[in-house]
Amino acid sequence: MTAPPFDLTLWTASHLKRVERALERWIPLTAPAGLAASMRYAVLDGGKRLRPLLVMGAREAVMGSQAESPTEQAMRDDAALRAACAVELIHAYSLVHDDMPCMDNDVLRRGKPTVHVQFGEAQALLAGDTLQALAFEILTPLNQDPAEPAMAPALQARLCQLLARASGHAGMAGGQAIDLASVGLSLTEDQLRHMHRLKTGALLHGSVMMGSACGPATATAQAALERYGEAIGLAFQVVDDVLDVTADSATLGKTAGKDAAHEKPTYVSLMGLERSQQYARDLLAQALAALDDSRLTHTHALRALAHMVVDRSH
Amino acid sequence: MTAPPFDLTLWTASHLKRVERALERWIPLTAPAGLAASMRYAVLDGGKRLRPLLVMGAREAVMGSQAESPTEQAMRDDAALRAACAVELIHAYSLVHDDMPCMDNDVLRRGKPTVHVQFGEAQALLAGDTLQALAFEILTPLNQDPAEPAMAPALQARLCQLLARASGHAGMAGGQAIDLASVGLSLTEDQLRHMHRLKTGALLHGSVMMGSACGPATATAQAALERYGEAIGLAFQVVDDVLDVTADSATLGKTAGKDAAHEKPTYVSLMGLERSQQYARDLLAQALAALDDSRLTHTHALRALAHMVVDRSH
Numbered sequence: 001m002t003a004p005p006f007d008l009t010l011w012t013a014s015h016l017k018r019v020e021r022a023l024e025r026w027i028p029l030t031a032p033a034g035l036a037a038s039m040r041y042a043v044l045d046g047g048k049r050l051r052p053l054l055v056m057g058a059r060e061a062v063m064g065s066q067a068e069s070p071t072e073q074a075m076r077d078d079a080a081l082r083a084a085c086a087v088e089l090i091h092a093y094s095l096v097h098d099d100m101p102c103m104d105n106d107v108l109r110r111g112k113p114t115v116h117v118q119f120g121e122a123q124a125l126l127a128g129d130t131l132q133a134l135a136f137e138i139l140t141p142l143n144q145d146p147a148e149p150a151m152a153p154a155l156q157a158r159l160c161q162l163l164a165r166a167s168g169h170a171g172m173a174g175g176q177a178i179d180l181a182s183v184g185l186s187l188t189e190d191q192l193r194h195m196h197r198l199k200t201g202a203l204l205h206g207s208v209m210m211g212s213a214c215g216p217a218t219a220t221a222q223a224a225l226e227r228y229g230e231a232i233g234l235a236f237q238v239v240d241d242v243l244d245v246t247a248d249s250a251t252l253g254k255t256a257g258k259d260a261a262h263e264k265p266t267y268v269s270l271m272g273l274e275r276s277q278q279y280a281r282d283l284l285a286q287a288l289a290a291l292d293d294s295r296l297t298h299t300h301a302l303r304a305l306a307h308m309v310v311d312r313s314h
Numbered sequence: 315m316t317a318p319p320f321d322l323t324l325w326t327a328s329h330l331k332r333v334e335r336a337l338e339r340w341i342p343l344t345a346p347a348g349l350a351a352s353m354r355y356a357v358l359d360g361g362k363r364l365r366p367l368l369v370m371g372a373r374e375a376v377m378g379s380q381a382e383s384p385t386e387q388a389m390r391d392d393a394a395l396r397a398a399c400a401v402e403l404i405h406a407y408s409l410v411h412d413d414m415p416c417m418d419n420d421v422l423r424r425g426k427p428t429v430h431v432q433f434g435e436a437q438a439l440l441a442g443d444t445l446q447a448l449a450f451e452i453l454t455p456l457n458q459d460p461a462e463p464a465m466a467p468a469l470q471a472r473l474c475q476l477l478a479r480a481s482g483h484a485g486m487a488g489g490q491a492i493d494l495a496s497v498g499l500s501l502t503e504d505q506l507r508h509m510h511r512l513k514t515g516a517l518l519h520g521s522v523m524m525g526s527a528c529g530p531a532t533a534t535a536q537a538a539l540e541r542y543g544e545a546i547g548l549a550f551q552v553v554d555d556v557l558d559v560t561a562d563s564a565t566l567g568k569t570a571g572k573d574a575a576h577e578k579p580t581y582v583s584l585m586g587l588e589r590s591q592q593y594a595r596d597l598l599a600q601a602l603a604a605l606d607d608s609r610l611t612h613t614h615a616l617r618a619l620a621h622m623v624v625d626r627s628h
Contacts, residue, residue, distance in 0.1 A: 031483035032512070033495035097443060102435035121416035125439070126491050129411060132446050133482030140475035156471035161454035168447030169345035169353075177440050181347035198346070
């Protein structure tokens with residue numbers, strides 16, 4: 001008897017249900033004066049939720065690797081859910097700020113008006129700032145509800161550590177600064193890769209690391225997942241650049257062709273379309289090889305997510 | 315023989331030296347593409363550093379309250395220094411974003427051009443975002459340097475918890491949202507107090523709580539310091555409102571009279587100048603009474619800082 005083939009659609013649906021419900025609960029309805037509305041608008045009901053899925057996939061991969069008591073398992077599942085939501089809040093804040101007139105000046109996101117178009121610039125600025133703080137709130141629960149598993153302080157600290165580094169100067173924000181400074185310049189392949197490793201790669205990689213930090217994981221598994229996260233992080237951006245020239249705005253849910261319009265260096269402008277597509281396939285192969293090396297058995301989700309990143313149409 | 319009178323100037327100088335040196339070290343020179351320059355410009359060489367001083371004062375107040383081993387003491391001193399710097403980074407990011415054209419559109423801060431005037435709006439937006447992330451990085455050190463005391467993970471988590479809540483939707487950012495929504499409206503005294511309790515009070519209060527979280531502190535002491543922090547937080551804003559009408563721009567180091575120009579409700583516009591000044595003195599008395607109730611003996615610095623907040627001229 002062989003195992004049934006892994007169904008990513010089913011897996012995604014069940015995990016996203018938990019993530020959406022948690023986001024719904026953790027973005028406070030009581031946030032004052034328009035903040036609740038703008039934060040919810042920025043986060044809820046939209047997006048592929050790739051980062052949360054990577055967190056959940058990584059936690060699932062390491063879950064079976066060592067014995068866990070039911071209490072440990074419940075605590076770690078809760079921690080992974082918190083990590084998944086925190087990462088998505090960081091991603092959402094970066095989109096809100098990135099869309100603002102002083103940055104990309106984008107009016108369309110996920111097929112809806114962007115936050116500053118809908119709520120005004122000042123509110124968009126504040127909503128982004130608050131989403132960032134909320135991510136760290138979610139990672140450091142007050143452990144006051146006896147019905148919920150109390151999250152170990154060391155795990156809280158470790159997740160904050162990973163998230164702050166993935167999103168800060170040596171991660172996402174650093175990459176955005178390089179991006180900003182490189183408009184109209186010609187970059188080498190190495191410089192472009194460095195920019196994207198920070199700008200989009202760091203948070204995707206961070207998602208995998210946060211999921212595996214929820215444990216339990218061996219050093220071998222951690223190192224392999226680290227390589228998986230890096231390959232997926234780069235592949236995502238390569239595919240993004242490809243889609244920017246091959247897809248239309250309706251399929252993308254955002255303005256297509258904007259990189260060329262903004263004179264932004266991309267993989268396609270640098271390597272051409274065909275080599276970029278090949279590079280994406282190479283990175284997929286690296287990610288899958290890393291999973292083979294991990295010696296972990298529950299890697300179906302991460303494997304399928306890697307394929308999804310490279311084969312997506314939007 | 316009586317103890318020599320407490321000298322706030324000396325105390326401040328010695329503590330600020332440590333804070334400035336730490337900020338200098340922890341704001342990475344290697345942050346990419348203009349980020350280092352704009353972050354350093356926003357933070358270094360300026361500001362009263364009231365929040366870091368409150369952290370250090372609170373740590374000093376609780377320090378002698380229970381026995382500590384030298385190792386514990388070194389770890390907690392390092393933690394307090396990290397907390398002091400983290401709080402200042404959050405404060406600095408809020409000023410950078412607050413000054414932007416879509417918010418207060420201010421061109422002068424601490425006598426210098428504001429960050430967006432100096433570096434452009436996009437860079438100011440990014441610098442603020444990155445300073446927020448850096449605050450949480452500093453609170454979650456990697457503990458890799460054997461020469462530095464390794465910070466207990468539980469303390470890392472607790473400080474992240476306090477900082478995220480003081481700066482997020484139920485703290486500083488929430489207050490800014492209320493502020494934004496209340497321009498041109500008439501608020502009641504209670505509404506104004508609620509706004510300021512969040513907008514400026516939460517981070518000042520949070521500074522005191524972070525200092526006392528570094529421990530060791532009894533429940534009685536914690537509760538008393540909590541009340542001290544609340545009173546000081548409100549007093550600071552009342553005095554700010556008073557100075558906005560009584561001082562000139564040169565003394566303030568920022569544009570005076572801007573609240574009236576922006577039709578912002580203030581304590582002075584609501585209570586009048588004299589009652590506002592009396593209210594500040596009442597809050598000072600409350601803060602000092604809380605210190606008396608704390609049973610702590612090393613409260614000289616917190617006491618002097620409370621006086622400074624109320625008697626300052628800028």
